[in-house]
Amino acid sequence: MIRTDNLVFEYIRRDEEGNVEGITRAVDNVDLDVKPGQFIAILGHNGSGKSTLAKHFNALLYPTEGKVIVDGMDTSDGEYLWNIRQEAGMIFQNPDNQIIGQVVEEDVGFGPENMGVPTNEIWERVDESLRAVGMLDFRKSSPNHLSGGQKQRVSIAGVIAMHPKCIIMDEPTAMLDPNGRKDVIRAARALNTVEGITVILITHYMEEVIYADKVFVMDKGRVTMEGTPREIFSQVDKLKELRLGVPQVTLLAHELKKNGLPLPDGILTREELVEELKRIKNVANT
Amino acid sequence: MLRDITLGQYYRTDSVIHRLDPRVKLVATFVFIMSLFLVKNFWGYLIAGVFLAVCIKLSNVPPKFIFRGMKTIFFLLLLTMVFNLFLTPGKELVSFWKFTITYEGLKMASMMAVRLVFLITGSSIMTLTTTPNNLTDGMESVLGPLKKLHVPVHEISMMMSIALRFIPILLEETDKIMKAQMARGADFESGSLINRAKSLVPLLVPLFISAFRRAMDLAMAMEARCYRGGDGRTKMKPLIYKKRDRIAYGVLYSYLLVAIVVGRILFR
Numbered sequence: 001m002i003r004t005d006n007l008v009f010e011y012i013r014r015d016e017e018g019n020v021e022g023i024t025r026a027v028d029n030v031d032l033d034v035k036p037g038q039f040i041a042i043l044g045h046n047g048s049g050k051s052t053l054a055k056h057f058n059a060l061l062y063p064t065e066g067k068v069i070v071d072g073m074d075t076s077d078g079e080y081l082w083n084i085r086q087e088a089g090m091i092f093q094n095p096d097n098q099i100i101g102q103v104v105e106e107d108v109g110f111g112p113e114n115m116g117v118p119t120n121e122i123w124e125r126v127d128e129s130l131r132a133v134g135m136l137d138f139r140k141s142s143p144n145h146l147s148g149g150q151k152q153r154v155s156i157a158g159v160i161a162m163h164p165k166c167i168i169m170d171e172p173t174a175m176l177d178p179n180g181r182k183d184v185i186r187a188a189r190a191l192n193t194v195e196g197i198t199v200i201l202i203t204h205y206m207e208e209v210i211y212a213d214k215v216f217v218m219d220k221g222r223v224t225m226e227g228t229p230r231e232i233f234s235q236v237d238k239l240k241e242l243r244l245g246v247p248q249v250t251l252l253a254h255e256l257k258k259n260g261l262p263l264p265d266g267i268l269t270r271e272e273l274v275e276e277l278k279r280i281k282n283v284a285n286t
Numbered sequence: 287m288l289r290d291i292t293l294g295q296y297y298r299t300d301s302v303i304h305r306l307d308p309r310v311k312l313v314a315t316f317v318f319i320m321s322l323f324l325v326k327n328f329w330g331y332l333i334a335g336v337f338l339a340v341c342i343k344l345s346n347v348p349p350k351f352i353f354r355g356m357k358t359i360f361f362l363l364l365l366t367m368v369f370n371l372f373l374t375p376g377k378e379l380v381s382f383w384k385f386t387i388t389y390e391g392l393k394m395a396s397m398m399a400v401r402l403v404f405l406i407t408g409s410s411i412m413t414l415t416t417t418p419n420n421l422t423d424g425m426e427s428v429l430g431p432l433k434k435l436h437v438p439v440h441e442i443s444m445m446m447s448i449a450l451r452f453i454p455i456l457l458e459e460t461d462k463i464m465k466a467q468m469a470r471g472a473d474f475e476s477g478s479l480i481n482r483a484k485s486l487v488p489l490l491v492p493l494f495i496s497a498f499r500r501a502m503d504l505a506m507a508m509e510a511r512c513y514r515g516g517d518g519r520t521k522m523k524p525l526i527y528k529k530r531d532r533i534a535y536g537v538l539y540s541y542l543l544v545a546i547v548v549g550r551i552l553f554r
Contacts, residue, residue, distance in 0.1 A: 058510050082512055090510040097500050098507035102419050102451050109522035114512040122522045144454050158511065 001166055001198050002034040002057055002088070006066035009052055026052040028221035029066075034200065036165065039192045041209040041229075042202045044218035045243045050202045053218070054170045057200065058090045071165060086115060089159030091169040095151035095176075096143075104146075104154050105130070105139040111162040122161075129160035132195070133187045149180020153187050160191065166198040167191065173205060181205070206233075206247045210268045217242060234265030249273050297414045301346035304415045307531045308424025311412045314538050318408045321545045322401050330549020331400050337541050338407055347414050355410045356403065363402055370395035422446045427525050440516030448504070456497060463492050 009027040012020055026049045034040050044050040055061040056068045059075040070088050073080035089111075092098045101107030105126050112122045130136045133153040143151055152172055159167055169188060173181040185201075185208050192199045201208065209215055215232045217225035219242050225232055232239070233246050236254040246254070253267040253276075261280060267273050303311070321334060342352060356363075376390030416424070426443035433439050464474060467488065474485050 060506060060510060082514070085510060085512050090507075092503065092507055092510075094500075094503060096455055097503035100448065100451065100504070100508060100511075102447065106419075106522060110508075110513075111511040113519055113522055114514065116518045116520050118520060119522065119524055122520065126522070143451075162511065 008065035041212035048218040049221040089164035125161040129157040230266040303345040308420040325549025
């Protein structure tokens with residue numbers, strides 16, 4: 001679905017006369033391969049280059065070196081620009097700054113309007129995408145009266161209405177409260193499992209990552225770790241080095257193990273930990 | 287709260303006038319204003335007044351909302367009347383000290399007053415019965431022919447609707463910045479007018495910075511959703527003339543005809 005080959009992106013800082021002051025390598029030799037239908041998570045602390053990387057998938061930024069291929073189309077090739085943007089939708093961090101319409105349904109219709117979809121079909125698409133994110137009851141509301149989580153779900157509906165094959169979410173939950181965060185992640189997972197849309201979730205909340213098929217950890221523009229959530233979270237110390245936390249349950253299990261309990265690495269959910277602890281208790285009793 | 291403010295002065299109710307196509311209302315307002323400057327006598331204004339009264343009645347908007355707009359132009363109205371009353375030369379009616387009121391002056395003053403009141407009332411009916419959103423759509427469509435003269439009609443209406451969307455957000459932001467600065471001892475409420483204006487400067491700087499940041503984010507979000515200007519764009523809610531709109535045009539043009547015939551030709 002999305003492939004990058006030796007992707008490099010450099011920000012060039014210039015002084016007031018336009019002379020080059022310095023070059024910052026935001027993305028450094030990244031090779032990724034995302035298969036259709038996967039749920040991918042990209043982790044990294046602030047300034048690790050994850051947002052810059054995300055903007056390449058949607059042809060909002062072009063590689064300085066290397067290539068980004070979206071569904072067989074090279075993003076540097078201007079001919080496919082609009083096809084790429086339609087196939088790879090993007091959700092941004094601030095819900096207020098990406099809603100264009102003054103009424104929810106009009107905002108959802110904005111993408112299809114731009115693509116030149118006929119009027120009847122726009123209405124069908126708006127209905128189905130608002131239903132998919134559970135916001136159909138709010139179709140006539142003004143976005144200003146919605147909560148952050150609801151606004152972010154409207155943004156997701158706006159992208160689904162363009163019938164993308166892939167959705168890139170750039171820290172969609174960073175400005176939301178815990179409830180809104182849960183709703184947004186639930187909507188994203190539903191799209192992935194029900195509609196089969198590839199999801200690339202960029203985040204620094206570890207709890208959101210545990211359901212991903214594959215996790216990439218970024219640091220200083222490079223991909224430093226990749227693997228399943230279990231593989232990644234079994235390396236608690238390495239993650240700490242990268243200034244990233246792990247889910248609370250995983251951390252608890254890790255600390256317990258360090259203090260002598262025979263627990264396996266990479267426990268992700270509360271249920272798993274409870275099961276393991278029960279097992280240990282039974283073994284100790286016999 | 288600030289987010290509940292209504293923009294413009296749309297009055298939410300249902301009526302024939304509310305349901306009319308915004309283009310009809312825009313054209314009607316323009317034609318009505320034109321007619322006010324074309325008629326020259328009492329009978330013409332009477333017809334215009336009747337037409338206006340019928341529109342107000344049909345719009346279901348309480349008259350007090352319509353005449354509230356009058357407060358803002360009260361001084362302008364008074365000034366126009368005073369100047370016309372005292373400074374028009376002609377047959378003397380009353381005279382005291384240095385001032386004379388002439389017959390022509392009285393006529394001129396009352397005509398100007400009626401004209402202004404009708405003009406404001408007519409355009410308030412339009413803004414009271416049309417949502418800002420609909421109004422921008424109507425504008426884009428009515429001004430469509432100007433595209434041939436390279437006037438960026440679509441872009442202007444897009445800018446207007448985005449501005450409408452962001453006004454409540456920026457107001458809320460202003461409120462936030464004000465509270466943050468008040469918490470650190472800033473004073474926006476006391477002192478002379480000049481001092482108060484000065485205290486707004488530190489408020490405007492962060493507000494502008496954040497507005498620009500928002501604009502950049504929004505532009506990127508629009509691009510990500512395939513926005514590429516007005517060409518090749520379809521409409522989710524296209525404006526289509528219905529039967530009532532055609533009837534409204536008929537009524538409008540017959541009004542214009544009658545007003546001109548009565549106001550200019552029949553009675554001179």
